Amino acid sequence: MTRAIELAGVWKFFGDYAALRDLTLNVEEGSCCALLGRNGAGKTTLLRILAGLSSFEKGKAQIFGDSPRKGWPGYLGHGIGVYEDLSARENLRFFARLSEVAEPNQAVEKWLERVDLKSAADMLVRQFSRGMRQRLALARTFLHTPKVLLLDEPFTSLDDRAITMLSELLVESRNRGATIVLSTHQLREALAIASHVALVENGRLRHTGERTSEMLDDPGLLYRLYS
Amino acid sequence: MREKVAIGSAVAAAGLLTYNLYRMFMVLPDEALQGAIYRILFFHAPAALVGMVGYFVALTFSILYLSSKNFLYDSLAASLVEVSLVFSVVNIVTGSIWARIIWGIWWTWDYRLTSALVCILIFFGYLIMRRAIDEPTQRARLSAALCIFGCVDVVIVYKSIEWFRNQHPGPVLDFRTGGGHMDPAMQTVFGLSFLAILLIALSLVLIRTRQEALAREIDSLRRLAHTAA
């Protein structure tokens, strides 16, 4: 099994404050790692480093042997990442061209259909309901069929329809061999899809390993064990 | 160690300045054409030079920060900009006073004075930006970038304002009315004055650098306290 994601001894400082301390984490290709931890533990910082959005002071971070800045992961952060003053179709076409998707227009139409936004494709995002925005965000994230997916609390504030959609998309991605890291507070949905878990606390990795069936039955298990 | 150097320079500077002031007022005669006011040169010119050089030393430290990510360089760069700014203001104020006495006007669009003013504005912007950023790593990174842009611009500013003044001549701030030669007695005082001002600048930079480091430490302790709570 090749290592898709390798973090070795990573330290990230904000001034003299260490947000990540000597963090070492390996994620095998094709696996799905659920990143658990309280708010402020360092999950978002970690994901941003993997996405190439943040630099770090010490250690090594590699995605398929390359610097994270060079990669094209599917990234879903806290914001939906689409432009309010463009239509759904225009948004997706822009991102498709940026990511050099083959036959961008066709890909865009396929995804509009997939997230059930075909009928609203020419409406401005400004006029979208919350659920529609979430579904467009999902389309934008998965549009270029990424090999690596980095999702920061993706289930938060999704409606039921979007949660189902996201779960399906994640399973599909796993089936085609993509590597997924997602941070979450929604333990049930995430643990169902995850093959591995990692618990982060105060910038350190407290636990890392396979997702067991005990965890599935009792999602709060890890938190209780380590606090 | 750094503190000893800072205090040492300050004491040496105080000594030199006292000696110089005595020489300036008690020993040296008034200048032939300008009268008493020429003595302001002993502060005006060194302040100008220290100010200008300081910006470029800050540039060096900014580049060093970007390559090493060592916060010491960021503190040094910021302190140097601050201290240089102060000396640039001294330069402008003394130039202004001189202009008032000699030309009867408070300001003259002499190219050196004007360029110094533009530099002050550029690096004042640098300080304002630093104050607006709370997070130390971001502050260091963006300050370094701005310092690089600022210093490169300073070079272009000086050249362009000099050319502008060539095309639109006006009063020029030049202390050497006697054809460019300074009396040897004045030369020693000038040299010592320059050294004194350099030592003051060194002392101030070291003190400010220490303050910046302490401020950063306090910031991180504050963060630690918040996350622990």
Next chain:
Amino acid sequence: MRALLVARKDLAVELRTKESLNAAGAFAVVILLLFSFAFDPGPEMIHEIGGGLLWLVFVFAGALVFNRGFARELPNDCLDTLLVSPLSAADLILGKAISNFLLLVVVELISLFVFGIFYSVRWAVRPWELALLFLLATWGISILGSVFGALTVNLRLRELMVPVIIYPLLIPLLIATIELTNLLLTNQPLTASDFLWVKIIVVFDLVFTALAVLLADTILVG
């Protein structure tokens, strides 16, 4: 080129909302109008200071344009999405500079038109040279506006800081441009020493574009 994709996207949004264009255009007209009340200029005064007036108008109205530049990437965290994509930081800054440039040129054309009418100035006497000058100078303003838009995008008091930081840096460019504009508007021949100004503008553009590309990652990725 990816920078062009970004510029196209920005222009598409701008043409739909016309926020920056309306604000900057209106602001330019207002300044030109106020100037006529403040100074009641005759033709000789306009000849002497027309260049200066125009470029002050462009730079002040321009601030409205490039303040919006990076700010429009903030809602919904679009900036993060752009940086994660294959787009490099340098592409992003250049793309924004290109869209700033085009918007600024539109504002300049509107201003020239109004200026000509308000002050009965025939500004198109040396159209090609004037056009070249405007394009070169506007690029200098746009690239600096883009860089500092990027630098201040996540800072508080952003709108206050951009003018404070950019205007002093633009001084050499403005000096050169205003000198040449005055010469061209009054149809005077350009001497060899005047070409010094052209050199300054070209050097300014080249140096700051190069710096922008070199420091793009430093500025945008933290």
